[in-house]
Amino acid sequence: MEAAQETPDRPPLDLAALRDESFLAANGIPQLAVVESTGSTNADLLRAASENPGAYPDLTVLAAEYQTAARGRLDRRWEAPARSSVSVSLVLRPVNADGRPLPTQSYSWLSLLSALALREVLLETAGLPAELKWPNDVLVRGRKIAGILAQLGPLEGSTVPPVVLGTGLNVSLTTAELPVPTATSVSLEHPATADRTELLKSYLTRFATLYRNFCNADGDPTAGMAGGHSLHKRVEAVLTTLGKQVRAHLPGDQEIIGHASRLDEYGSLMVVDSGGHEHVITAGDVVHLRPWTPPQDESAGTGGQPAGPESGYA
Known part of the structure; x- marks a missing residue:
């Protein structure tokens, strides 16, 4: 029988540090709120930003100590103990430096941009070897540590x-x-720090920098960012999905098995099946599989079936 784990000390977020005027101004955050409990920060902001757009400008932040109805992709729901996570949502109204709206097709990169920012936080602030799993998960040593959900609000007015x-x-x-x-x-994962306030501040800082660069490049993922590599190249460099055999579960109970080769200009995953056909995966679950080799002919004797899910990725 395993020994019962002690419940760790879980202090609240430091509101004074998060609402420090110099921190907010440096990152272009017009307002930041922290609630003790809510159903979902995403749902709250979607509703509020739709009902009163002027009150929720770009980079408005809402964090919660506890969520009772948090949602992920494919409407999955989960619940974590109070003060055990960083649960935060942002309102984004992407425009370039001249105030011109970004093309909506560029919005598909926002969740990947967020994942990249969080990966940098885990690496540089917490000292953890983080990677990305397409389309919106962050992994540490092959295990999921974070997820991201982007939702488009109505155009109204x-x-x-x-x-x-x-x-x-x-x-x-x-x-x-x-x-x-x-x-x-x-x-x-034995981090350098597990201070939620420090992690949240670092995430908001890194996200704001990447987001501002992306917007000023008119949402072009191939443009260089802050004198360095483009968003497209930065994501591909840390995307553990690429180069792996994957099973993509698509809407409508379809699935494709093949080699994850690259991202296209919209951040979609390109998967090449055993017949050499390239498929564009824009949504759905992706499972990393153990390496396998398609049969060359019927006498090959290997059966041609991929192995099961790679441990820690399913």
């Missing part, structure tokens, strides 16, 4: 439809509290 971008980072969850065995948390 505005030339820039809002995007609400939600991020959930497991921080102090114990092994017994993890939602699935293939998940992990910051504290379980």
Whole structure:
């Protein structure tokens, strides 16, 4: 029998540090609120930004100590202990430096941009070797530590439809509290810090910088960012999905098995099947598979079937 895990000390977010005027001004954050409990920060901001657009400008931030109805992709729901995670949503109204709205097709990169920012936080602030899994997960040592959900709001009365971008980072969850065995948390990975306030501030800082560069490039993922590589190249460089055999579960109970080769200009995953046909995967679940070699002919004797899911990625 395993020994019962002690519940870790879970202090609240430091509101004074988060609302520091110099921190907010440096990152272009017009307002930041933290609520003790809510159903979903994404749902709250989607509703509020739609009902009163002027009150929720670009880079408005809402964080929660506890969410009772948090959602992920494909309407998956989960619940984590209070003060065990960083649960934060932002209202985005993407325009360039001249105030011109970004093309909506560029919005598909926003969740990847957010994942990239969070990966940098985990690497540089927490000292953890983080990678990205397409389309919107962050992994540490092959286990999911964070997920991201971008939702498009209605156009009503505005030339820039809002995007609400939600991020959930497991921080102090114990092994017994993890939602699935293939998940992990910051504290379980022996980090340099597991301070939620420090992690949230670092995330907002890095996200704001990447987001501003992306907007000023008119949402072009191939443009250089801050004198360095483009968003497209930065994401591909840390996307552990690329180069792997994958099973893509698509809407409508379809699936494709093949080699994940690259991202296209919209951030979609390109998968090449055993017949050499390239498929564009814009949405759906992707499972990393163990390496396999398609049969060359019927006498090859290998059966041609991929192995099961790679441990820690399913």
